[in-house]
Amino acid sequence: MSYRWPNQDVNLRNFSPAEFDRPELMDGLFLTDLDDLRSLCGFALRITDDARNNVDMARIYGDEHAKWPDSAHLWHPERTGPDGLPEYLVRAVDLKPAGAQTFEEREEKELTLVHHAIGFHLDGRWKNIGLELATRHIHLDDFVWDGRRARRPTIFPGVSR
């Protein structure tokens, strides 16, 4: 079984576009990385958030959404390349292990997930990793752009919204 992506030449083994809110705004190479990450983990991962537009940001952050221009989840439609196509697509996702029945099982799966994500950085695959250990999810990105204030690579704690 493989899942072909709507607007890119990408076939994934482990994730279907239906698992993403905005699959068309996700970067294909990053999706391929996530697919490999899922295979290394050996257990299902549930995507809890992916690419966002400004409407999504306002829904999540309310009046504070303007404070988050640096969110790796946010796709900036005004940034286009010379051919008029988006300059970049989103290389960020929130996720967590799926199907853990006990505290111990969940913690072991989270440790495995974080281990392999850090491995991607140490192997040079995600040079610009952003790894957030949030209260109810793990955030992963590999994303920099001109003028971005948020620094990478980084690991930081967070509170799930």
Ligand SMILES: [Zn+2]
């Ligand atoms: Zn996130």
